[in-house]
Amino acid sequence: MFNHIMVPVDLHMSPEIQKALDVAGQIAGWQNAKITVVSVTSGQPGDVTQSGGAVSSELQALVDRLASQSGTEVTTLNIHSVDVAPEVDRDLTRAAEDIGADLIVVGTHAPRITDYIFSSHAGYLAKHAKVSVFVVR
Numbered sequence: 001m002f003n004h005i006m007v008p009v010d011l012h013m014s015p016e017i018q019k020a021l022d023v024a025g026q027i028a029g030w031q032n033a034k035i036t037v038v039s040v041t042s043g044q045p046g047d048v049t050q051s052g053g054a055v056s057s058e059l060q061a062l063v064d065r066l067a068s069q070s071g072t073e074v075t076t077l078n079i080h081s082v083d084v085a086p087e088v089d090r091d092l093t094r095a096a097e098d099i100g101a102d103l104i105v106v107g108t109h110a111p112r113i114t115d116y117i118f119s120s121h122a123g124y125l126a127k128h129a130k131v132s133v134f135v136v137r
Contacts, residue, residue: 003031005033008040010121019107029072038095077099096130103132104132107122108137
């Protein structure tokens with residue numbers, strides 16, 4: 001049913017992405033699907049977690065763990081953005097199309113007051129992606 005699963009990750013939201021990665025791994029194992037872990041970073045000065053080396057090593061650790069758990073092929077895609085906040089939603093939607101994903105598994109947090117005014121990233125993907133979106137809370 002699904003051949004290619006995309007999992008967007010925000011390296012600052014560890015619990016939420018871990019649940020999404022676990023779900024994606026289970027689905028990929030059942031479906032014998034490939035997983036692509038996607039991160040959008042800006043590399044702003046002063047944020048050591050967003051430096052090229054830190055992002056690469058953290059993504060690789062996620063990939064290694066996910067590949068061993070799911071037994072499927074797992075790759076990464078890091079998208080560089082000039083300003084992540086306003087561009088991340090469109091970048092992720094475009095990435096799903098570019099890599100040929102047929103399912104997006106995205107982690108989210110419990111709704112906050114601002115989520116009633118502005119859509120969350122998971123909400124944006126659910127509304128605008130051309131493929132199925134599985135939101136994990």
